[in-house]
Amino acid sequence: MKQKKRVAIFTDSFDQINGVSNTFNQLVTYCNREKYSLDVHTYAGKRSSLETVGSVRIFRHKPLVAIPYYSDMSWDLGTPRFGLARQAARESYDLIHVASPGSMGLNGLWVAHRSKIPLIGSYHTAIPEYVRPRIEIFAGRMGLPVEFGARAESALWRYMQWFYNRCERVLVPSHSTRMALERRFRARLTIFSRGVDVDRFHPRFRKQRGRFTALYVGRVSVEKNLDLLIRLFRHRTDLDLVIVGDGPYHHELRRHLPHASLPGFLVGEDLSRAYASADVFLFPSKTDTFGNVVLEAMSSGVPAIVTDQMGPKEIIRHGHTGFVAASEWEFRQCFDALSIVQRSEERWEEEPGNTRSRRVGIRSSMNSFDSTRRLSL
Numbered sequence: 001m002k003q004k005k006r007v008a009i010f011t012d013s014f015d016q017i018n019g020v021s022n023t024f025n026q027l028v029t030y031c032n033r034e035k036y037s038l039d040v041h042t043y044a045g046k047r048s049s050l051e052t053v054g055s056v057r058i059f060r061h062k063p064l065v066a067i068p069y070y071s072d073m074s075w076d077l078g079t080p081r082f083g084l085a086r087q088a089a090r091e092s093y094d095l096i097h098v099a100s101p102g103s104m105g106l107n108g109l110w111v112a113h114r115s116k117i118p119l120i121g122s123y124h125t126a127i128p129e130y131v132r133p134r135i136e137i138f139a140g141r142m143g144l145p146v147e148f149g150a151r152a153e154s155a156l157w158r159y160m161q162w163f164y165n166r167c168e169r170v171l172v173p174s175h176s177t178r179m180a181l182e183r184r185f186r187a188r189l190t191i192f193s194r195g196v197d198v199d200r201f202h203p204r205f206r207k208q209r210g211r212f213t214a215l216y217v218g219r220v221s222v223e224k225n226l227d228l229l230i231r232l233f234r235h236r237t238d239l240d241l242v243i244v245g246d247g248p249y250h251h252e253l254r255r256h257l258p259h260a261s262l263p264g265f266l267v268g269e270d271l272s273r274a275y276a277s278a279d280v281f282l283f284p285s286k287t288d289t290f291g292n293v294v295l296e297a298m299s300s301g302v303p304a305i306v307t308d309q310m311g312p313k314e315i316i317r318h319g320h321t322g323f324v325a326a327s328e329w330e331f332r333q334c335f336d337a338l339s340i341v342q343r344s345e346e347r348w349e350e351e352p353g354n355t356r357s358r359r360v361g362i363r364s365s366m367n368s369f370d371s372t373r374r375l376s377l
Contacts, residue, residue, distance in 0.1 A: 004035075005037075007037065007039070007097060008040075008095075009024065009027075009039070009040045009041065009098075009108075010096065010098050010100075010104050011040065011041070011098075011099035012043065012073060012099075012100040012103065013073065013100060014040060015042070016073070017265050017267070019194075019291075020099070020125065023124070023194060024099060026195070028053060028058070032053050032054035033054075036055060036056075037055050038055065039056075039057045039091065040056065040057070041061065041084065041107070042058070042059070042104060043062070043063055043074070043076070044060035044061055044063075045060075046062070048060060048061050048062045063078065064076055064081070065078050076103040076104070077103075079103040079107055079110075080107055080110040084111055085110070085115065088115050093115075095120065096108050096111060096112040096117050096120075097119075097120050097121070097122065098112075098167065099121075099124070100125075101127070101159070101160055101163045101164070109163065119168060120168055120169045121164050121167035121170045122170065122171040123171070123177065123289065124173065124290075128152075128153040128154075128157045129223065129287045130221075130223040131152050132149040132152060133149065133222050133223055134149075134222060134223070135149040135152045135153075136148070136149035137222065160184075161184055164187055165185055165186045166187075167187045168187065168188070169187060169189075170185060170187045170189050171189075171190055171191075171192030172191060172289065173193060173311055174191070174290050174310065174311035175191065176310045176311050176313070177289040177290075178191065194290050194292055194295065196292065197299075200272055201272055201275055201296045201299035202272070202299065202300060202301075205272040205276035206273075206277050206301070207276075207277045209240065211239055211240050212239040212240070213241075213279050213280075214239060214241050214242070214278065214282055214339075215243075215244070215274065215302070216229060216241075216242070216245075217244040217275070217281070217296070217297070218244075218285070219245055220243065220246055220247035220248070220249045221247040221248055221249050222248070223285070223287055224287075225286050225287075226253060228328060229253075229282065230253065230256045231328070232331075232332060233257055233260065237259055241257065241260040242274060242278065243261070244274055246264045246265055275297055276300040276301060276302065279302070279338075280302065280303055280304070280339065281297035281298075282304075282305050283304060283305070283306045283312055284306075284331065285306075285310075286307050286310065287309070287310060288310055288312055291306065291311050291315060294322075298321055303322040303323075303338065304321070304322035305323045305331060305334045305338070306323075306324055306325070307324070307325055307326075308324050308325065
């Protein structure tokens, strides 16, 4: 019988609430079910620990000198960690997968090259593009040149190239991401797509609401283009807006959208119910490499409106499962058309939560949107 390979994943994100953590937690579940040997190396909160899940071991390492750079992420100045190199030598890993370019990913890269272990990477987050608007906002507040944002983005891209070009292969979540990275990385790029638990995200969790409800789920931060929601809903009081998640832009949204519901992070059935009870899912981000939340909304029977930038547009069948908007004007028109149709009697002529009625609503909205667009040309 052929012996299965021993694989180790080094990731800075595993216990946080985000798409990267979700992806690798699902991978742990899959490897345990299929009896694949997998070690996960990530960061701990207060102290180091080892968790065993069947054939999977999760090593949580306490950072030696943690420097926070995001609300739930830190860079460990104690990098590289020589103890990890000794452990890797003892475990005789056949493959190392660096899942992020943070300090834990850097540990994995160092261990792989030191021990001559084959190395692959995965690209999940457009970090340089996320950093630029934050630096520009900070520079503006401090009276500094906003060009600092572009310089920071350029410097981060150089680091990302240095990091990922040391991998034999880099896994990317979407074709759009692969096309964007082909001109930057020398490493071979391969699609590593995503999936969701269709039993967890299902229309049966729908709870009837009194008014038409729009939903956003995700990190509440400036790079998600949430200003579009502010412009779209600032003067709308005829419907409900629910924003699930948390982040540094929370207070800004609360200030501009006092009538919106911002429950913070939701998990379990509370999250399933939030998805299924919505009438439309809005995802204005232009930088997401995939968009797990869009897939979760669709699995819950909820049509989505996304931009035509990066990964989310590949999930949507335009006019069938939602809309792909090429501009803010189109985003607004798609939303208006869908809200008008779904609030009509046709929207409620079947059982609440029935996905067929939602498909009818999308098709009718598509006709309405196309008519509006033709009139504007």
